[in-house]
Amino acid sequence: MIRRKExxxxxxxxxALSATLLALVLPVVAIFIQSGPAELLASxxxxxxxxxxxxxxxxxxxxLVVVVAFGTPAAYLLATRRFPGRAAVITAVELPIVLPPSVxxxxxxxxxxxxxxxxxxxxxxxINLPLTAAxxxxxxxxxxxxxxxxxxxxxxxxxxxxLAHASSVLGVGEARWFGRVAVPLAAPGxxxxxxxxxxxxxxxxxxxxxxxxSLQGVTQTLPIAIFEIFGTDFTAALxxxxxxxxxxxxLLLTVKLLGAxxxxxxxxxxxxxxxxx
Amino acid sequence: MKWPGAIALAIVxxxxxxxxxxxxxxxxxxxxxxxLVQPITAFAEEYEARHPGARVRIEFGGSDTIAARIRQGIAxxxxxxxxxxxxxxxxxxxxxxxxxxxxxxxxxVAARKDGPIADFDDLAKPGVRVAIGGPNVxxxxxxxxxxxxxxxxxxxxxxxxxxxxxxxxRGVVGKIELGVVDAGIVYRTDVPTFDTAVAVLPFDLDDTxxxxxxxxxxxxxxxxxxxxxxxxxxxxxxxxELLTNAGFGPP
Numbered sequence: 001m002i003r004r005k006e007x008x009x010x011x012x013x014x015x016a017l018s019a020t021l022l023a024l025v026l027p028v029v030a031i032f033i034q035s036g037p038a039e040l041l042a043s044x045x046x047x048x049x050x051x052x053x054x055x056x057x058x059x060x061x062x063x064l065v066v067v068v069a070f071g072t073p074a075a076y077l078l079a080t081r082r083f084p085g086r087a088a089v090i091t092a093v094e095l096p097i098v099l100p101p102s103v104x105x106x107x108x109x110x111x112x113x114x115x116x117x118x119x120x121x122x123x124x125x126x127i128n129l130p131l132t133a134a135x136x137x138x139x140x141x142x143x144x145x146x147x148x149x150x151x152x153x154x155x156x157x158x159x160x161x162x163l164a165h166a167s168s169v170l171g172v173g174e175a176r177w178f179g180r181v182a183v184p185l186a187a188p189g190x191x192x193x194x195x196x197x198x199x200x201x202x203x204x205x206x207x208x209x210x211x212x213x214s215l216q217g218v219t220q221t222l223p224i225a226i227f228e229i230f231g232t233d234f235t236a237a238l239x240x241x242x243x244x245x246x247x248x249x250x251l252l253l254t255v256k257l258l259g260a261x262x263x264x265x266x267x268x269x270x271x272x273x274x275x276x277x
Numbered sequence: 278m279k280w281p282g283a284i285a286l287a288i289v290x291x292x293x294x295x296x297x298x299x300x301x302x303x304x305x306x307x308x309x310x311x312x313l314v315q316p317i318t319a320f321a322e323e324y325e326a327r328h329p330g331a332r333v334r335i336e337f338g339g340s341d342t343i344a345a346r347i348r349q350g351i352a353x354x355x356x357x358x359x360x361x362x363x364x365x366x367x368x369x370x371x372x373x374x375x376x377x378x379x380x381x382x383x384x385x386v387a388a389r390k391d392g393p394i395a396d397f398d399d400l401a402k403p404g405v406r407v408a409i410g411g412p413n414v415x416x417x418x419x420x421x422x423x424x425x426x427x428x429x430x431x432x433x434x435x436x437x438x439x440x441x442x443x444x445x446x447r448g449v450v451g452k453i454e455l456g457v458v459d460a461g462i463v464y465r466t467d468v469p470t471f472d473t474a475v476a477v478l479p480f481d482l483d484d485t486x487x488x489x490x491x492x493x494x495x496x497x498x499x500x501x502x503x504x505x506x507x508x509x510x511x512x513x514x515x516x517x518e519l520l521t522n523a524g525f526g527p528p
Binding site: 109113114115130131209210213214215216219220224227228229233 | 406408411413414439440441442443444448451452455456457458
């Protein structure tokens with residue numbers, strides 16, 4: 001009986017993985033099956049595709065800098081402090097993850113649009129955000145920031161509290177602890193968060209379209225360019241889709257490889273070294 | 278199998294069967310262009326009231342999307358399109374019977390009344406912000422054609438003021454209504470007549486080829502008589518009144 005149960009269990013595992021592959025991998029693989037290498041190269045030659053790729057990569061890079069610069073200390077604070085309303089703050093920060101793109105776009109317009117909450121203030125400062133390159137970055141920050149902060153918070157929370165205690169006994173200030181120990185130790189988690197955030201920023205579509213519009217070379221990102229061409233030229237849309245998949249996959253793989261190398265180093269001696277220097 | 282597993286399986290099975298459509302042969306299915314939501318919905322209600330027993334289900338969507346569905350064999354009895362050329366193509370392919378023109382739309386500049394644009398010349402002034410459709414979507418292609426009809430120099434001037442190429446006409450209208458742009462080029466019927474914040478400047482009718490809406494019965498129709506009667510009344514006085522109220526002209 002036990003043997004039979006084991007066989008059924010293993011069979012179940014294989015079926016579950018097959019179903020997972022069918023649902024998650026086939027649509028991605030199909031893009032490459034349907035668009036040959038020749039079409040892929042031809043799509044790279046399209047000025048619209050090149051412009052869109054540049055806009056996407058540039059905006060996502062700026063977005064990542066902003067998210068890491070503000071998200072890392074914010075996540076550290078949320079991970080290490082207990083204060084009234086902390087749960088509410090964390091929920092509010094994570095909420096954009098589950099919001100549909102249309103709501104994100106409406107929200108950004110309601111906040112920063114000409115008739116929006118901050119619209120008057122921005123106008124008096126001579127700042128106009130909607131339909132600008134900055135709007136693309138803002139939309140990306142809104143949707144990708146929570147992914148990074150979530151990961152970073154978990155990474156900081158996972159640090160051994162005895163380490164923090166030991167360093168405070170040794171007279172190491174918190175600022176120094178944060179820069180020399182906490183961030184390096186949490187680096188793998190931060191790296192994962194940054195990758196997820198960058199990938200999400202590259203894939204951002206709906207909120208960008210509503211808040212930043214679509215102008216080639218300025219605000220038209222690769223996902224928007226793909227959707228625009230989809231109606232008239234399915235082959236080109238497929239090829240540009242393949243381009244986006246290739247860029248995203250290369251990115252994920254790079255971080256995975258980097259993470260594997262760092263993960264091999266023992267964490268504690270590294271921390272001790274940082275404290276001494 | 279343990280109970281939780283059985284229950285989960287039952288839920289999945291129920292869910293899948295629930296997604297599949299009940300094959301109700303008494304209902305006529307109409308696939309109609311999204312820009313017709315208001316007049317066609319009103320017409321279908323009146324139609325059902327006029328003919329007891331008649332049941333009409335309407336699926337709204339992009340004209341090209343509905344055409345693609347019909348080609349894939351999805352059961353639609355009647356096709357109402359915002360682009361008569363698509364209906365002609367389907368007719369040539371033998372997928373629909375001869376299309377009947379039901380209405381005509383026209384292109385307009387929709388401008389915010391609190392903005393800097395009062396006439397067509399303002400559209401070309403430096404610094405104004407204009408939204409149009411992308412070159413690959415119908416509304417964007419029409420807009421480029423209509424601007425060119427007013428002169429190449431004018432068209433180039435206006436195009437430098439374009440700050441966004443939207444993916445559909447709703448995107449253009451939304452950007453105008455939110456005040457993100459000063460004006461945009463849309464169909465006449467996209468600006469609600471009760472909208473007091475937006476002024477409408479119509480293009481001349483000969484600035485673009487006629488933008489004709491047409492209806493056609495599919496060749497593998499299951500409710501053929503019903504579909505023919507629906508088209509006849511839609512193209513007749515009953516439909517004409519509702520279409521006129523929604524801003525459409527006669528074909």
